[in-house]
Amino acid sequence: MQFTEMQELALWKAIADAANERITTRPKGGANLRTEIDDSMIALYETTGADRVKLKLHEQEVGTLSLTFTKPKQGVEMRVTDTKKLVEWLRTTDEGADVLSTIICGASCQKAIVDAARDYGFLPDGCAMVEVDEPKHYKGTMLKVDGLKVARAMAGELPSAVAGLLGMGEVE
Structure with missing residues (x-):
């Protein structure tokens, strides 16, 4: 079947919405397939140390699912401990004015203030090294999933239109 561009757009949007309901890592209605799998990956890591698994369809590898981690942090960093003192420092000192002018063009959070002050080498009032x-x-x-590998692994089981969307073309 040939689609117009608008029909193809509608089809892709419907498929994307349906898929997203199953694979989003932040579902609105609670758990979904992805969050359940993520929980099982964490359990696998905690029990065996494995941080990735191969995804297979009909014994053919089609992708991987792997845990990602933050980088460890160790050392000393500046943190805001008294917001009122920090604001007073920003308003009444030349250094504070320098920091404000650095962050005023978009960033408005405490982290941005602390980062700018640290870059200038200042420890503002209301902040402490922790x-x-x-x-x-x-x-x-x-x-990570390779659509073409999925289509090949499922070759006889997918409608030809779906196989075509996965990049295989028409399947006979």
Whole structure:
């Protein structure tokens, strides 16, 4: 079947929406297929240390699912401890004015203030240097699937239109 560009767009959007309901890592209605699989990956990692699995269809490898991690942090970093003192420092000192002019064009969070002050070499009033020792922790998972490999693995079981969408062309 040949689609007009508008029909193809509608079809892709419907497929994407249906797929997203199953694979989003932040489902609106609670758990979904992806969050359940992610939970099982965390359990696998905690019990065996394995941080990735191969995805197979009909004994053919079609992709991987792997845990991703934050980088460990250790050292000393500046943190805001008293917002009122920090604001006063920003308003009444030349250094604070320098920091404000650096961040005023978009960034408006405490981290941006602390980063700018640190870059200037200042420890503003209302901030303190604190010890940091955060081990790596789960950040999420990364899913990689090759659509063409899926289409080949499922060759006789997919409608030809679906196989074509996966990049295989018409399947007889």
